[in-house]
Amino acid sequence: MHSDTPSLAGSGERAADGRSAPSPGISREEACFWIRSTSQELPRLLDRASELRNQFKPGVITYSRKVFLPLTNLCRDYCGYCRFRRDPGEPGAHTMTPEEVLEVAGAGEALGCREALFSLGDKPELIFPEMRETLGRLGYRSTLHYLEAMCELVLRKTRLLPHPNPGLMSAEWIRRLAQVSPSLGLMLETSNPALLAPGAAHDRAPDKLPSKRLRTIEEAGKQGVPFTTGVLVGIGESAEDRVDGLLAIRDLNRRYGHIQEVIIQNFRAKKEIPMRDWPEPGRAEMLRTIAVARLLMPDVNLQAPPNLSGPDYEELLDAGINDWGGISPLTPDFINPERSWPHLEELERRTNAKGLELRQRLPVYPEFVERVALRPSLLAERLASAADPDRYAGNTA
Numbered sequence: 001m002h003s004d005t006p007s008l009a010g011s012g013e014r015a016a017d018g019r020s021a022p023s024p025g026i027s028r029e030e031a032c033f034w035i036r037s038t039s040q041e042l043p044r045l046l047d048r049a050s051e052l053r054n055q056f057k058p059g060v061i062t063y064s065r066k067v068f069l070p071l072t073n074l075c076r077d078y079c080g081y082c083r084f085r086r087d088p089g090e091p092g093a094h095t096m097t098p099e100e101v102l103e104v105a106g107a108g109e110a111l112g113c114r115e116a117l118f119s120l121g122d123k124p125e126l127i128f129p130e131m132r133e134t135l136g137r138l139g140y141r142s143t144l145h146y147l148e149a150m151c152e153l154v155l156r157k158t159r160l161l162p163h164p165n166p167g168l169m170s171a172e173w174i175r176r177l178a179q180v181s182p183s184l185g186l187m188l189e190t191s192n193p194a195l196l197a198p199g200a201a202h203d204r205a206p207d208k209l210p211s212k213r214l215r216t217i218e219e220a221g222k223q224g225v226p227f228t229t230g231v232l233v234g235i236g237e238s239a240e241d242r243v244d245g246l247l248a249i250r251d252l253n254r255r256y257g258h259i260q261e262v263i264i265q266n267f268r269a270k271k272e273i274p275m276r277d278w279p280e281p282g283r284a285e286m287l288r289t290i291a292v293a294r295l296l297m298p299d300v301n302l303q304a305p306p307n308l309s310g311p312d313y314e315e316l317l318d319a320g321i322n323d324w325g326g327i328s329p330l331t332p333d334f335i336n337p338e339r340s341w342p343h344l345e346e347l348e349r350r351t352n353a354k355g356l357e358l359r360q361r362l363p364v365y366p367e368f369v370e371r372v373a374l375r376p377s378l379l380a381e382r383l384a385s386a387a388d389p390d391r392y393a394g395n396t397a
């Protein structure tokens with residue numbers, strides 16, 4: 001350890017009576033130090049991150065059993081790492097019909113899923129007349145109008161709760177989608193606008209301008225909508241950029257208290273993407289980033305996807321995560337289709353081996369359920385019947 005190693009003691013202590021003391025989290029300077037800490041310092045960082053996780057959610061690691069609904073893979077952006085998106089006419093380009101949505105949701109319901117994760121490209125109709133035609137045939141003016149209707153359909157016809165990830169949303173669309181889904185999501189990805197420069201990851205991806213994404217996340221905060229966001233690791237950002245992205249999320253959460261989950265997601269190279277030759281972030285880089293996120297936000301749910309972290313994914317627990325994210329027993333990970341999810345039995349075995357219990361949650365985290373119960377009756381009714389007394393996923397048999 002360096003002699004000038006910053007203390008980890010300020011990263012969220014417990015009061016003597018056992019209640020959580022206010023959790024200021026560490027400073028930017030400390031975070032920048034720890035995110036570049038050496039391999040000798042890593043064990044100390046991980047110990048502190050695990051300790052903070054255990055104080056926040058003692059003994060419990062959650063996951064959400066979900067179906068993945070790629071409502072459309074047409075997208076107006078061209079992110080350098082994306083294997084999901086298609087142009088109209090490309091092999092695999094597809095917009096799901098309402099019948100397909102219900103078929104997948106119904107099959108997931110039978111397997112105990114409670115989350116319908118709608119992932120889709122950002123406003124494809126703005127540049128593709130083919131998408132405007134598809135929407136016209138379906139009877140909708142925009143992709144977001146269609147998404148709203150499909151969320152309502154899933155809510156009416158199944159026991160699943162929608163969680164939409166449609167890209168940037170205006171204040172009006174946050175309000176509308178929050179009537180038919182308990183939580184919403186948008187990855188911040190990075191706070192560095194330089195990634196929109198020619199040849200960088202977000203070249204040709206105008207919706208990835210950080211200020212626009214922060215505006216959406218802030219608007220959700222003003223409306224009190226439980227929100228999932230996070231950062232990407234390894235898309236050309238620096239370690240300090242990652243700290244700044246996490247700080248921007250922390251700042252919004254301090255103002256509005258609506259960030260239900262922060263995802264730390266690592267870049268994986270795939271032969272089909274423009275960034276196929278980029279190096280993937282290493283194991284230690286991921287662990288340091290996750291641990292620093294925990295130190296910055298001791299009392300926020302922290303997730304890292306197990307299917308993107310190789311065979312020894314359980315070590316992500318050592319860095320302070322308390323959630324494995326959405327796991328599907330049915331649908332592939334359409335964003336990373338070559339990376340299948342671990343079997344739930346295996347996930348449970350490895351979680352238990354760390355002395356932790358695995359529990360199924362709803363797409364909205366337990367501590368946010370109460371505020372959603374005040375929303376329109378259909379959503380509140382569905383949520384009440386999906387939640388157990390602890391506000392995790394109730395009877396899924």
Ligand code: SF4
Pocket residue numbers: 075076077078079082083084085120121122167205207
């Ligand atoms: S990552 Fe999202 S916004 Fe970027 S190209 Fe893929 S679908 Fe579009």
